[in-house]
Amino acid sequence: MQHTAFQGGFTDAPIQAAHAFRACLNAMARPGELQQIAGAAPPAPLSVAAGTVLLTLCDPETPVYLAGAHSAKPIQDWVTFHTAAPLVGPSEAHFALGIWDALPPLTEYRIGTPEYPDRSATLIVECTDLDEATHMLAGPGIKATRAAFLPEAAAFTANHALFPLGLDFYFTAGDQLTGLPRTTRLEAL
């Protein structure tokens, strides 16, 4: 059966969103720790994890930027139908979605203001695999250090230097999710 924009949403939104939010919360509160998240069945190439994060956190109040291949018409239609989030460019977006190579320049996104650092974008980065650890993380939410997958180091080091301003990241692959808030420091693996 062909995927249409009307399919693939939550079947029991309050319960599924509650479980999905706990995964989002744990991911952001324990940077780099793998979380399972499921519920949505979005059109390819959108992953289950990224689709579920969108359904859990986005609504008409949160402009979304779809980057690169993720701005294809089927995904646009799916996001619009299920979340009613306005689709915008990177500078207005509360949430941005795409593969790592499609999201830059990161300087385009909102990093908050000194008085309102929360008015910053959250980037959902689609990855092929989160299992292979590439960097060592430290900071709030991490007892000592934790090894985790990151697509590169320089961008996240620069983002951490902006604290308390800065971007927050989710990394998604299949039904797996990790988070990286602006507070996390990178250490050599």
Next chain:
Amino acid sequence: MTEYNYAYLDEQTKRMIRRAILKGIAIPGYQVPFASREMPMPYGWGTGGVQVSAAVLTPDDTFKVIDQGADDTTNAVSIRKFFERTAQVRVTEATADATVIQTRHRIPEQDLAEGQILVYQVPIPEPLRFLEPRETETRKMHSLEDYGLMHVKLYEDIAQHGHIATSYAYPVKVEGRYVMDPSPIPKFDNPKLNMAAIQLFGAGREQRIYAVPPYTDVVSLDFDDHPFEPTKADHACDLCGSETSYLDEVIIDDAGGRMFVCSDTDFCRCRRAAGHVGRLGTALPEAAE
């Protein structure tokens, strides 16, 4: 209760609260504004904590509510029943069994573990509010990291009383950046703010949410020559004999008689069940179980 949505609040409200919680986690100690809703209880009874709990709970959770450490006070009982009906959660009084604990003005004596979430009810989230009433100014002070006024307040305590007389809602600095009000917990509890559990703070009337992720550096403000000191009544619990727990003083007659009991009722009950007996205590009948 099928007349209401799961966990009482509508989905869009929960999404808004959830986004505020996530930004709070990303910026530890920073107060995130949120569009607080009217809840079926008056302001001052935990409307902020209840909204945070509603956004966090799933049907798999076990929920515990304490008010000044006690599970059996009006406020705790009614909030527990509220979520038992609207969120289909199991409820417990045992700290270790709970996955989400909503608290008013205490941190449980027992150390919390990874996987637990502690939700605080906060009356005044702004630690600088009684020093500077204007929100525009306090916001600017936080953005400039201008916390001199708070140190002046603590210094004036020392100048007037010889020691820092602030005994509850004792200000802390989170991860070396934001000064935060830990809600009116006794300063005895401040060292426990460094914990393995996620801490979420909700202020309903003041419309603020803030958070402290696990293993985050939380330091109570002090001076080199007047270091921070967590204090408690210099007694042992009269029911369970604990010398380390935070105590409530209870007047027991009109002739000046008084007793000290653990403020954490679950901690006290567990100790008595394990056979500890204090000065005025009797062995629990259920001590056998």
